[in-house]
Amino acid sequence: MKYQPVIGLEVHVQLLTDTKIFCGCSTKFGAEPNSQTCPVCLGLPGALPVLNKKVVEFAIKAGLSTNCSITPRSIFARKNYFYPDLPKGYQISQFEDPICQHGWLDIAVDGDTVKRIGITRIHMEEDAGKLVHGELSGPGDGSGVDLNRACTPLLEVVSEPDLRTSDEAVTYLKQLHQIVTWLGICDGNMEEGSFRCDANVSVMPVGSNTLGTRAEIKNVNSFKFVKQAIEYEIQRQIDLIEDGGTVVQETRLFDPNSGTTRSMRSKEEAHDYRYFPDPDLVPLVISDEWINRSRQELPELPEQRRQRFMDELGLPLYDAEVLTASRALADYFEAGIAAHSNAKAVGNWIMGEITRALNDSGTAIEACPIAPGQLAELLTLIDNGTISGKIAKTVFDEMWRSGKAPQVIVEEQGLVQVSDGDAIERMIDEIMAANAGQVDEYRSGKEKVFGFFVGQVMKASKGKANPSVVNELLLGKLKG
Amino acid sequence: MNIFNMTIHELHTALKGKQISSVEATSAMLKRIEAVEPNVGSFITVTPEHALAAAGKADQLIAQGACELLTGIPLAIKDIFLTEGIRTTCGSRILHNFIPPYSATSWEKLCDCGAVLLGKLNQDEFAMGSSNESSAYGTTRNPWDTTCIPGGSSGGSAAAVAARQAIATLGTDTGGSIRQPASHCGCVGLKPTYGRVSRYGVIAYASSLDQVGPLTRDVADCAVMLGALAGHDPKDSTSVDTPVPDYSATLSQGVKGLRIGLPKEYFIDGLDPDVQKAMDAAIDTYRRLGAEFVDISLPHTDYAVATYYLIATAEASSNLARYDGVRFGHRAEADGLLEMYTKSRSEGFGSEVKRRIMLGTYALSSGYYDAYYVKAQKVRTLIMNDFISAFADVDVMLTPVAPTPAFKVGEKINDPLQMYLSDIFTIPVNLAGTCAMSIPAGFSAAGLPIGLQLIGKPFGEETVLQAGFAFEQATEWHTRKATI
Known part of the structure; x- marks a missing residue:
């Protein structure tokens, strides 16, 4: 029998706010354990949460960028469970009436086909702290709790089960990743957990209308692992059914070392989170004015910019995609073409020499030692015959090394082209x-x-x- | 006159006139506490060093001519308020060793006015109870009859005022926890409108119902305390940013033409005859003063107690999850995490707290949530609407505070349902989120105080205080003192 996989993703996006979602503590990564805490994020008796407005602004931006409608009156809820890294014994999250609902992303599948992936909801919540095992000073081999991360703001983006292959899942995830980093609301660092993904996977016979039982796979923290985990899980479920077994609803943990998933807890062991509206927070009312203001503040999004590069500058799709890989790269390109009219040439240099040099030196485009204007000057020297394209590469290397202007390098090193x-x-x-x-x-x-x-x-x-x-x-x- | 018998106003006049210093007043109070505490048991922790240091500071302020109404006044507060550096137990064994690193906003505000802290008052554990019998630190006795309960959960706060162990006290009221003990101990107790006073730093029982308020010897003192406590707190999202009136300035406006509603559901057949008599007399007094009475109905009153015990326990089950032995409070010796949780909580919580955590957990559980929690919220809306419609026609309501005067210690401790019914007249006010005050209105044949409740519109504390003050001027119930 042939099987149709069905995949939905839940993505946690850690927001780049200076302070936590419900208190004024810093969100900076890597500080001394428990140094960035206060009565609120420690969950001390009597402490009360106060919502960080910046988090709401970021959530609205994420929602508008993923075609969601913004809920005019959204509610915070308590998700109750006991764990030592959860100081209050409940996580403040959203359950009914999340801030963003009913959105979508269009992704490209198999080359040119566009597929619409539904986004069920985006909600705001606080992160938990972190347990530290076996590296404590003092007696015993106990575990410690570091609550610096507790109360850090997160968005959870939940997709519809519209994805059918691991490639679609990765494409969707990359696109979402691009949007949140593009908006500047998340640093996108998957290793540090700033952007992390759980995958819901099930399989059903091709042609069936009934979804199979799903497993939720946790701890998938790179694009490669997402592909690996989903493919493993699809095969595991198919093998299980083929062998006459049944898939059980459970939470499974991905092990990046073996590329496999293993059971973490079954449905019976699943928590009853006893969600209810948090009485410490008033309903969040978002006016149309607020939404409109956010909409106006939105940057041009990658998809729109890609289209514009193609329509207005005549770039091919491939170039347009590469040049909009990040907002900084696209900005660099636009600054370049502001100083040089040949968009195709500027694009080629960025995709070629600049990208190579950035990769070789492990530099981010934001820190590129050659300013876009200097790149444009270099191209002008080629255009007016001062140097050849070949010499230009020598000049480029020197510009990268010394930061000098191309004209200066050409003169100092006597590189003027001989056309006589x-x-x-x-x-x-x-x-x-x-x-x-x-x-x-x-x-x-x-x-x-x-x-x-x-x-x-x-x-x-x-x-x-x-x-x-x-x-x-x-x-x-x-x-x- | 004995210092400990004074009101805030009287002591303020004496302090301002330099007839007495705050240190002298504070010392007198500490002596009084020592003398009567064995019979009353109002306090969990007495803080003489803190008190005398604060009194010394207050005396300096007074010497500089900065003598506000609360400067140098010795107060005591329920042990539910966090006090930086001073143990705060909330009446529970689970917090027997908890020294908070910060203070409640409400207490800080009183400190900023120069008030002096005598100590932390006994209460029902986590404010769950109507008799103070659920405290892990012994049962407070009613100063009028020490075989009786003082009421609860702010039993220590009421008893300390009645036994003149503090000039005034702070309590909290979730379902009647200020008004019922105030009624049983013959003092004034005000539950302000939800959002009027900050809850920051007050240990939460049921967050959507909890509210801080004063217990005092008379209504004028109550107005002073409320003025100091009220106002928006950026640390409490549910505190409301509406202007705070000068409650003292408008106290003596009188009740001529005031429309007082008598909700028929509160004057039931089972009402204690002494309570009924006191209500009748109070109505006569108000009539004489020129008030008009209107018969009104709050039709959903019958459902209030059931609604309360779903919402309050649901919130409590979540609020009390943080007492897990991980970061503070009692931690039991255990081999693993689950055992640490279960043992710490089993040992730390008393039986009433456990009962309410279980009730609330059940009400929120999947499969029961809609039938219990959601339904209770809907009924709560109906109860709110009852008050909104009734207040379209009247300025305040007059009702009994409790169906009976104080009962005997041990009388209801094994019958939780009977105990829960002692809050039948106070609970609806919390569900509606509005304000109400208990003032002394008579005595039972056995000599126990009986309070009357004045219920105001949301943020209508001014009117409630005016009505209370007018009654007090026309009667002498509040001047009687328990002999202890």
Whole structure:
């Protein structure tokens, strides 16, 4: 039998606010354990939460960017369970009436086909703290609780079960990742857990209308692992059914070392979270004005920008996609074309030399030592014949190294292109005289030797000879 | 006159006139506490060093001519208020060792006015009870008859005022916990409108119902205390940002033309005859003063107690989850996490608290949530609407506070349902979120105080205080003192 996998993703997005969601403590990563805490995030008796407005603003932006409707009156709820990293014994989250609902993302599948993936809801919640095992000073081998992360703001983005393959899931996830980093509301760091994903996976016979029993897979913290975990889980469920077994509803943990999933808790062991509206927080009322203001503040989103690059600048889809991989890269490109009219050339240099140099040195585009204006100057030097494209690469490397302007480098190192016909002619004459054998070969029809002569001229000119002048003169001379 | 018998106003006049210092007044109070405490048991913790230090500071302020109404006044507060550096137990064994690192906003506000803290008062554990018998620190006795309960949960707060162990006290009221003990102990007790006073730093029992309020010897003192406590607190999202009137300035406006509603559901057949008599007399007094009476109905009153015991326990089951032995409070010796949780909580909580946690957990459980919690919320809305419609026609309501005067210690402790019914007239006010005050209105044949309840519109404390003050001016019940 053939099986149809059905996949839905729940993504936790840690928000880039300076302070926590319900208190004024810093959200900075990596501080001394429990140094960023107060009565509220420690869950001390009598402490009360006060909502951070920035979190709401970020949530609205995320919702508008994923085609959600913003709930005019949304409610915070308590999710009750006991765990030592959860100081109050409940997590403040949203259950009924989350802030964003009924959105979608269009993703590209199999090349050009567009598929719409529904977003059920986006809600705001607080993160839990962290347990530290076996590295405590003092007696015993106990566990410690670090509550620096407790009360850090999260968005949970829940998709509809619209995804059918691991590739679709990864594409959707990457697109969501791009949006939240693009908006500047999340740093997108998956290793540190700023962007983490749980996958709900089930399979059903092809053609069936009844969804299979799903397993929820936790702890999937890279795009690669998402693909791996989903594929493993699909196969596990198919094998199970083929062997006459049944899939049970459970939570499974992904093990990145083995690439497998294993059972964490069954449905029977599942928590009854006893959600109810948090009486310590008043309903969150969001006016149309607020939504409109947020909408106006939204940056141009990757999809819109991609389209504009294609429509207005005539870039091919591939270029447009690469150049909108991040907001900073797209901004860099736009600053470049503001100073140089050839968008295709600017794009090529960014996708080629700039990207290579960034990757080689592990530098982010935000920290690129070559400003977009300098790149444009370099291209202008090529355009006006001052340097050749080949020399330009030498100049580029020097710009990267020293940060100097291209004009300065060209002058200092005497890299100005030689376009003077007489000088080049003299070089050609000398080379032809010294390589009479090759001249004969060429003239006897072996035209490949032409390249040898070009190379010799470039060598003699230390690469500075204008290639088109060289070609023209050489052709005339060799043809005799 | 004995210092400990004074009101805030009387002591303020004496302090301002330099007839007495705050240190002298505080010392006198501490002596009084020592003398009567064995018979009353109002306090969980007495704080003489803190008190004398604060009194010394107050005397400096007074010497500089900065003598506000509460400067140098010795007060005591329920042990539900967090006090930085001073043990705060909430009447529970689970917090027997809890020294808070911060103070409740309400207490801080009184401190800012120069008030002096004598100590932390006994209460029902986590404010769950109507008799103070659920405290892990012994049962407070009613100063009028020490074989009787003082009421609860702010039993220590009422008893300390009645036994003149503090000039005034702070309590909290979730279903009647200020008004019922005030009624049983013959003092004034006000539950302000929900949101009028900050809940920050007050240990939560049922967050949507809890409210802080004063217990005092008379209505004028109550107005002073409320003025100091009321106002928006940015740390409490449910505190309301409406202006705080000068409650003292308008106290003596009188009740001529005031429309007082008598909700028929509160004058039931089973009402204690002494209570009925006191109500009748009070109505006569108000008539004489020029008030008009209107018969009104609050039709959903019958459902209030059941509604309360679903909502309050549901919230409590969640609020009390943080007492897990992990970060503070009692932690039992245990081998694993689950055992640590269960043993710490089993040992730390008393039986009434456990009962309410279980009730609330059940009401929120999947499969029961709609039938219990959601339904209770709907009924709560109906009860609120009862008050809204009734208040379209009247300015305040007059009702008994409790169906009977104080009962005997041990009388209802094994019958939780009977105990729950002692709050039948106070609970609806919390569900509606409005304000109400208990004032002394007579005595039973056995010599126990009987209070009357004045219920006001939301943020209508001014009117309630005016009505209470007018009654007090026309009667002498509040001047009687328990002999202890």
